[in-house]
Amino acid sequence: MFKKIALAAALAASAAFATWNYYPVLEGGKGSAQGNLYYDWDHDWSQAGLGVGARFSIINGLELSLQDWGYQFWGEWDCSGCVNGGSGLRDLTIGARYQFDPMFNVFVDLHLPVGNDDVESNAISTTTPPSTNEIALYFGGQFSMEIKDAPGLKFGTEAGLDWGFEHNHYERGLDLHIGGEIAYTVPGVGITPFFGLQFKFRLTESEWEEGDHDVGGDDDGDKQVNIWLGADYFVIPNMLDVWAKLIVRSGDIGGDATGLNVGVEFFF
Numbered sequence: 001m002f003k004k005i006a007l008a009a010a011l012a013a014s015a016a017f018a019t020w021n022y023y024p025v026l027e028g029g030k031g032s033a034q035g036n037l038y039y040d041w042d043h044d045w046s047q048a049g050l051g052v053g054a055r056f057s058i059i060n061g062l063e064l065s066l067q068d069w070g071y072q073f074w075g076e077w078d079c080s081g082c083v084n085g086g087s088g089l090r091d092l093t094i095g096a097r098y099q100f101d102p103m104f105n106v107f108v109d110l111h112l113p114v115g116n117d118d119v120e121s122n123a124i125s126t127t128t129p130p131s132t133n134e135i136a137l138y139f140g141g142q143f144s145m146e147i148k149d150a151p152g153l154k155f156g157t158e159a160g161l162d163w164g165f166e167h168n169h170y171e172r173g174l175d176l177h178i179g180g181e182i183a184y185t186v187p188g189v190g191i192t193p194f195f196g197l198q199f200k201f202r203l204t205e206s207e208w209e210e211g212d213h214d215v216g217g218d219d220d221g222d223k224q225v226n227i228w229l230g231a232d233y234f235v236i237p238n239m240l241d242v243w244a245k246l247i248v249r250s251g252d253i254g255g256d257a258t259g260l261n262v263g264v265e266f267f268f
Helices: 002-013
Strands: 031-042 045-059 062-077 092-101 104-112 136-146 153-164 175-184 191-202 207-210 213-216 223-236 240-251 257-267
Touching: none
Parallel strands: none
Antiparallel strands: 031 045, 031 257, 045 062, 062 092, 092 104, 104 136, 136 153, 153 175, 175 191, 191 223, 207 213, 223 240, 240 257
């Protein structure tokens, strides 16, 4: 049972729980709100839903955000006799980023399991609900810069630790995340293609209780690679941005899948 719950939680978290982006925070007194549709699939499994979020810099250098909330339409395998379900409200992440230098940020995200965590299963399949059923902290630092010799070109990087708290007698192992993204705004056109890569590594094994003793998941050393390619375009300059990206992930932490994500962000 714990292995089924862990699998469902991994798939639920695979498209979420990340900082807003890898780049500098907004100027003080400015903010943005965004909405997106996501669809992930792998063979007979798929999940799809709606995500919403907002951020605001209350002072220069300090940006607060609400991320990953929304509604999942389904999360299930498609086969004869498979269980249907996996729909419901998504979890919510409250984030903060502080920019203490034009190129350096520190961040902390608090993941709150406010979504639907009901897992339905039979001998054939298990649904993947939109909640991990886990309170977690993700914290670390970011480095980003624009390339002066190549106007329009920029990159951002991030390193952090993902620490999940014990819940229902289950504690996920501590994960290290290292990622980066490069983007180029085409002069005179306004479209910005981007490419990103994230690597995850489990530092400690997951544990759960069975009877009166603890059982280790023997998953320390597990890895995950996420790669994405996309583009964004300001329909209204500096105000309304539309974007789309294709995500491919492979590994033991979040499973193998391909995802399509399209969204819009409004700046104010």
